[in-house]
Amino acid sequence: MKPGVGACVSIVVLLIATSGPGARASDGITTVTLRANLTTSSQLYTNPDSPDPIERSTFTLLENQFGGGIEVKYTFPESNLALSISADYIRASSSGQTSARVPYEDGYRVVPVELTAYFIIPISGPSIKVFMGGGAGAYVGERTYSLAGVEAVPVDARTGFGIHVLGGASYRVTELVSITGEMKFRDVQFDATNAFTTPRIVYNGRVIEVGTEPFHSTIQTNGIVIHLGVAFSF
Numbered sequence: 001m002k003p004g005v006g007a008c009v010s011i012v013v014l015l016i017a018t019s020g021p022g023a024r025a026s027d028g029i030t031t032v033t034l035r036a037n038l039t040t041s042s043q044l045y046t047n048p049d050s051p052d053p054i055e056r057s058t059f060t061l062l063e064n065q066f067g068g069g070i071e072v073k074y075t076f077p078e079s080n081l082a083l084s085i086s087a088d089y090i091r092a093s094s095s096g097q098t099s100a101r102v103p104y105e106d107g108y109r110v111v112p113v114e115l116t117a118y119f120i121i122p123i124s125g126p127s128i129k130v131f132m133g134g135g136a137g138a139y140v141g142e143r144t145y146s147l148a149g150v151e152a153v154p155v156d157a158r159t160g161f162g163i164h165v166l167g168g169a170s171y172r173v174t175e176l177v178s179i180t181g182e183m184k185f186r187d188v189q190f191d192a193t194n195a196f197t198t199p200r201i202v203y204n205g206r207v208i209e210v211g212t213e214p215f216h217s218t219i220q221t222n223g224i225v226i227h228l229g230v231a232f233s234f
Contacts, residue, residue, distance in 0.1 A: 033071040033180055035229025037088055040064060042221035044108060049216055060106060065092035082118035087111060102148050102203055108219045110141030112188060114164060127172045134165040143192035143217050148203035152194040155214050160190030178231040188221040
């Protein structure tokens with residue numbers, strides 16, 4: 001068993017073990033949360049297949065990416081356990097110029113779909129709930145790259161898989177509406193392949209040879225994720 005998978009299994013076992021018959025009752029509530037997110041950092045490796053270890057480890061750092069998402073959570077009756085499924089949308093990009101002073105834009109977009117087990121800590125009260133959790137997810141994404149305004153279109157993308165752990169709190173504003181916030185540690189990695197559809201680009205009277213051979217890249221998002229949202233209970 002991989003260490004990451006073992007960590008997730010340990011979290012789930014801990015949650016089940018600490019939510020026996022004596023746990024404080026919740027009401028078997030389904031909650032839908034609309035949320036904004038901030039991912040503090042991610043890395044885009046542009047030459048992951050290079051035989052040169054220096055080129056292979058070279059990456060573009062992308063910081064403070066904003067996104068949004070939705071989560072559906074079910075809190076089990078007579079327990080402090082909840083289970084959720086969520087989907088987020090994250091888009092990140094950076095721009096600059098090549099050594100030949102040609103403008104480029106580079107980045108990625110990804111949709112993490114995650115399953116999370118929650119444990120509501122017993123010190124929580126009727127208005128404020130403190131929780132922890134963990135789980136696993138699939139990450140569907142692609143690289144976005146353009147040179148002199150000409151896009152290298154995605155031609156292949158591989159779904160990545162990873163784990164996450166989190167902690168947070170919610171405050172009940174009314175019987176049906178709550179404000180939630182959480183901090184998540186997520187390890188997202190996926191591969192992408194792009195290619196230009198034309199072998200050359202004309203920019204400011206210059207002809208730039210780019211070719212049409214596909215090029216491979218790896219994106220890793222392992223920074224802290226901050227979620228803020230509004231939850232509606234049913």
